[in-house]
Structure formats: structure tokens, C-alpha cells
Amino acid sequence: MGRAPCCDKANVKKGPWSPEEDSKLKDYIEKYGIGGNWIALPHKAGLKRCGKSCRLRWLNYLRPNIKHGEFTDDEDRIICTLFATIGSRWSIIAAQLPGRTDNDIKNYWNTKLKKKLMVKTSTRHSPPFPTSHQAPPPASSLCTSYYTPICTSLSPLEPVSSFQPAVLNNDHTTLATNSSLIQTPENLVNHMMQCYQMKQNFLTFGSEPSCTCSDGREMKQEYMSFQGLGAYNGHGYEDDQRFMLNYGTSNGGENVNQWIEKPSGNYGECPLDYNLEDIKRLISSSGCDNSSFSLVDENNTQDKVMYYY
């Protein structure tokens, strides 16, 4: 036995929206707001539509600041990176692209971007990058807040700020926010550089000074930053590069500033290229196996994602 339908299907109009319906819906919402109930809204607004249909029409088309038209290269990159990281979680991806809707991005991916990338990957030769097998550790299950990125365009050598160590852990357990549990800075840097590229852009979801833990406690934010010494030569970092690791707690706890040697390995080619192989695998494997790529904890206790690109 299925769930009862959300509306009387027989008396509900389906199909494309007319300009009159659009203006009725828009006028109503601008005047009265959504009112916390989409199901009741169409009746109040004088529309013979399902509440869900109204919601979709508003979110995808009528609401202010919707961006239509061509996607930029930057948007492409963000979509690719996030897709390789979290899979087809379009709403999360859309949250990182102001003005774009999940439906838009989904359509764009399915009709254009996916093909574009497949063409691109088919012309590539032996990528020298770490595969995703080495990559993304699960995110912390501590923070229940969902954050938006605080920065989207750091240069390769800019410090990474507001980094939350809790997302860094590599053994599928939560790295506690007590910095004493970060055993050594070297391990941390090694881990990070094995897991991610130290590259142009670093995005974190986390701009708040604190967040609420799953048990309700407020968690003091720890911070961490890297500063590279040396040059990014367009293909990777110069061999003698070092990084400044700075971490500590924002509430007066331990603070560390230390130069760390760059761990061995080749990191830092074009992030889009880096993800292409992963993306290609994702595309060719019917559907998205988030387990290989996700930074979102499997228990779905939060949607907190961290990524480089």
C-alpha cells in the first residue's frame, strides 16, 4: 500500500506553466510568502496545481536571482570537483553555485558536461595523479551544521584558513577537536597531501567560529592553515617546497607554527584533470558510488564537505 497522494491528481493541472499561472504564483509569494505550507499554497493562490509543482516552479524558475544561460568555466570546475567528491548530490552542488538550481545543474551535467568530460578524458594519456583510492577521508560526524564555503579562489600559496581538523582524519574515525590528538604536524601534512592535491583552490565548508556537535555541545573551532614556500610551476610544486603549518585552538589553547617539508610525491596538476579520471569512472559505472569518493559521512549525520580543486 502506497502513501496517499499529496493532492487530488484528478483536479490538478499538469504540464508546462502558463504565464498567467506564473504571475499568480509569483504575486502570491511576493505578497504573502510561502507560509510554510506548499500543499495549501496553490489553493490560496488560486492555482489548480499540486503544491509540489508550485514549489518546483518557484525554486527552479520564478524565485529572484535565478541565473539562466551558459555555465562558466569556473562553474564547470566546481561542478566537476563536487561531483567527483560527493557524487550526484545536486542540491549540495547547487548550494555552491549562487543562482543555479539543482535541476539546472543536473540537466547541464547530464546533457553537456558529462559528454564534454568524456571527450576530454578519452584524449588524455596516463595521468600522473593520485587516484581517488588515496583520496577523500570521510568527513567528521561531529558537526551537524551545514556550511557554505568561505573561500573559493585561493591561490596555491595562500594560507588555508578556518580549517577544521575534525575532517582530516584518515582512519574513518573522528579526529577529535582536541589538538593533542593530532599526533604530529608532519603526519597531518602528509595525510593531507596524500589525500588531496595542494593546489590552487581550497574550499572548506565552515565559516563559523564554532559549530554544534551531534550531542548538542558547542565545539570550539580549531584552526589550521598552510602556507607554501616555493613556486607552483604550472605542473606541480618545486621540489624544495615547504609548507608552514599553523594550527591551534581559537580559545587560547595550543598554537603551533612550524615549517614542514613537502612530502614526496607528485601533486598539483590541473585539478580538473585530476578529477577527470575519477569522474570518468563515475560516469562509466552506472550511477555514483559515493563510498569511493564521498567526504560526507556514510551515516549521513551531516553534509559537510571539504575539497581542493
Place this chain on the structure above:
DNA sequence: AATTCTAGCAACCGCCTCTTT
């Protein structure tokens, strides 16, 4: 000019999760 094919996109469907009762 007519027909067929294809790409793009808006909208729907059904499932899942969260909230309320």
C-alpha cells in the same frame, strides 16, 4: 519540403527524511 533524429530542459514521480501530532 517532409521526415527523422537529437539535444536541451521543464516538469513529474516516487522515495526518503524530518517534523508534528
Place this chain on the structure above:
DNA sequence: AAAAGAGGCGGTTGCTAGAAT
């Protein structure tokens, strides 16, 4: 604690316009 209702999401469908034959 359980059930019901509502919102949200991702997958899919179907229509339309333009391109190709």
C-alpha cells in the same frame, strides 16, 4: 513510540526546437 503529513531530493520522462537526412 508510532503514524501521518509535508518538504526535499534525485532519477526519469516527455515535449519542443533545431539539425540532419
